[in-house]
Amino acid sequence: MSVFKKIALIVAVFAFVFLPRLVFAAEPINIGIIAEQGTLVGDSIVNGAKLAADQINAKGGIDGRPIKLFIYDDHMRATDAVQAFQRAVYDHHVVAVVGSWISEVALALEPWAARLHTIYITTGAADPKITQVVHNNYNMYKYVFQLKYNATEMAQTVCNFIRDDLVKQYGYKTAFVASENAAWTEPLDAEYLKCLPQTGIKVVGHMRFAPNTTDFTPIFTDIKSKNPDLLVTGWAHTGLQQTVQWHEAKYPFLIVGINAQASTSDFWKKSNGATEGIISQAEGSPAPITPKTIPFVKEYEKVFGITPAYGGYTTYDAIYVLAQAIKRAKSTNTDALIKALEATNYIGVMGHIEFYGKESPYAHGIKYGPSYATGVMLQWQHGKLETVWPPHAATAKVIIPSFVKK
C-alpha cells in the first residue's frame, strides 16, 4: 500500500469514527429552561428536562443533533426570569424556552416571547390568562404554549373527583374553600364556587389568605367553626405549614384540592410525614396513567433520589413534544415549529397531549377531557403516594384519616 493510500485510509477511518461526532457536537439544538430552582416544583421542572434530554441524546438526538439545555434560575422573580429569557435568546440562541411554575412569571415572559419571536412553553403555570392572551391576539402571542392544565380545568378535576368519590362513597355534603392569594387561584376559586354546588356539595365559606402566612390557627379555627366536611384548597406557593398544623392539631375536615408541593416524596420528608391523608390534584403520579408513566417515575427516582412533583411530568413531556415537533418540521425555524407544535398528537407520561387551536379561549393550552388527559388525584397513604382517581389509573382507594369525620 502506497503512503498516499495509507494516509487516505487513516483519514477515511478517522472520518468514519469521528466525523459524525464532530458534526453531532457542532450543531446542538439549544433549549432554555427557566425554573424556580430551590422549590420542589422548580427542581422537578429542571430534572424532568434533564432526564428527557439525556434520553433523547442517548438515542442519537433529534435527527442526529443533540439537545443542549441552558438552565436558568429565576429565584421566583419575574425580573430575573425576563433577564434569563433575553439571555437564552441573545446569548444561547435557544430554539425554545420551557418552564416556570409561577403564573406571575409566565405572564411576564409572555410579551418577551412575542417580542423576541421565541417559543415559550410553560410547564407549571396554571393561570388561564396565559392562553386567553394567545386566543385574543394570536398573531402576536402564537409563540406561547401551556403544557399543563389551567386552573379552571384543575378545579374541574377536583370537583369531578369529589362527585365520583367523596360524595358517592362517603356522603360528604359541605366544603370550605381556602386558597392562597395568587394569580392562579382567582380562576381556580371561581370554578370551585361554581362546580362544587353542581356535585351536591354546599360551600359554607370561602377564604383567601396571604402567601406568607405561617400561623394557620386562626384560619383553621374559623373554618372549623363552620363545620365543613371538606377543606377544598388551592396551595402551591404555600403548603407545608398548614399541612403540618392541620395534621398535628387534628382538625376534623378532609383536605382535598391542590397542594402542589405534596406530589413529591421530598414534601413528605420536609413535613415529617404530616402529609398523610392529604388529597391533591396533579398532572402525573407513579401510576399507570399511560404505559410510559411508571417507567418514567422509576427512572426519575433512580437518577434524582426523589419522586417528581407535577412539573417533572409536564416538562419531561414538553421536551419530547418539542423534539418531535422539530423532527416533523425538519427545521428549527420558529414559524415552522409553531405549526408542528400545533399538530402535536403525543402520548406522554401525563396522558394524550394535543394543543387547543387559536379559536379556543385556551389557545395553545393542552386539551382536557376523558379522551385526552384529565390529571390525577393523589393521596399519601402510610408514607406512600397513591393515585386514587381516575379509576383507570388508581392504585388505591381513598383512606379517611382517623381524626377526620366520616
Added chain:
Amino acid sequence: MNLFWQILFDGFIISSIYAVGVVGFSLIFGTAGVLNLSHGAFLVLSAIISWFFISHFHLPLLAGMVVGVLASIAVSYLLFVLLINPIDKSKKIPTTEKEIFILTATLLWSMIIEELLDYFFSSNPVVVPPFVKGVLNLFKMNITYNEILLSFASILILIILWTFINKTKTGKVLLAASMSHDGLAISGIDIKKVYILLWGVYGVLTGLSGALLASFLGASAQSVPSLTGLAFSVVVLGGLGNITGSILAAFLIGYIQTMTAYLISPAYTSIPAYVILVLILMFKPKGLFGRF
C-alpha cells in the same frame, strides 16, 4: 365568648414564641451596640440544621436541637471574629461610620447565610418535628400539646435569661456592658471576655429559639428577611436595647396579629401591626418602653 378565649390562647402562644425569637436581637444591640441584621438568618440556620440532623441522620429531637445550637454558636463567633471585631478595630474606618459598616456587614452576612441555606437545603420550608403529640380541645379550639410546650419553653428561656442577666455575677457584667463600656474597663473587666460571653449567649439563644420557632411556624431561607423584620419591629417598638420592653412588644405585636386574623381577616395579619409601628416611630421614637 369563645372568640375571646381563642384570641387569648392563640395570641399567647404566638407571642411567647415571637418573644424568645427576638430577645437575642435586643440583647446584642443593648450590650454590644450591634444592630444584627442577620438575626433572622441565625434563627433559620439553627432550625434547618436541627431539622436536617433529626430528619436525615435520625438523631433524637433534643440531640438535633443541640447540633442546631452548636451551629448557631459557631456562626455567631464567626460573625464576631470575621466582621464585627475587625471593623471595630479598624483604623481606616472613621469611628462615626463604624456603626453603619457593622450594620452593612451583618446584612451581607445574612445574605451569605440565606444563599448558602438556599443552595444546600432549597428554599422550601421545613418543620422541626413536634416535641410532644396530642391535642387539647378547649373553647372549640384545637390546641396541640406541642404549642403549649413551645410556649412554656419560650417563657422558661426568657426567665432563665432574665435571671442570668440580673441575678448572676457573670450576667451582671453583660448588664453593665449595656450601660457603659468605659465603666467596665475602669472596673478592670476585660471587654474581650465580655464579648466572647455575649456572642456565645447570643448563639445559644438564637439556636434554641430557631428550633422552637420552626417547630410551629416552619423555617426556610425565604423566611430570613421577614424574621429579621419581625425582630427589628418588635425591638424598635419595645425600645432599642430594652430587653423587657422587647418582650412586652413581642406580646403586643403577637396579640395585634392574632386579633387581626380573628376579627378582620387572616389575609391582612401583619398590616395593622406595621401601621402601629410606623405611628410609634413618628410619635414615640424611643419606643413604647424607652431605652433603659
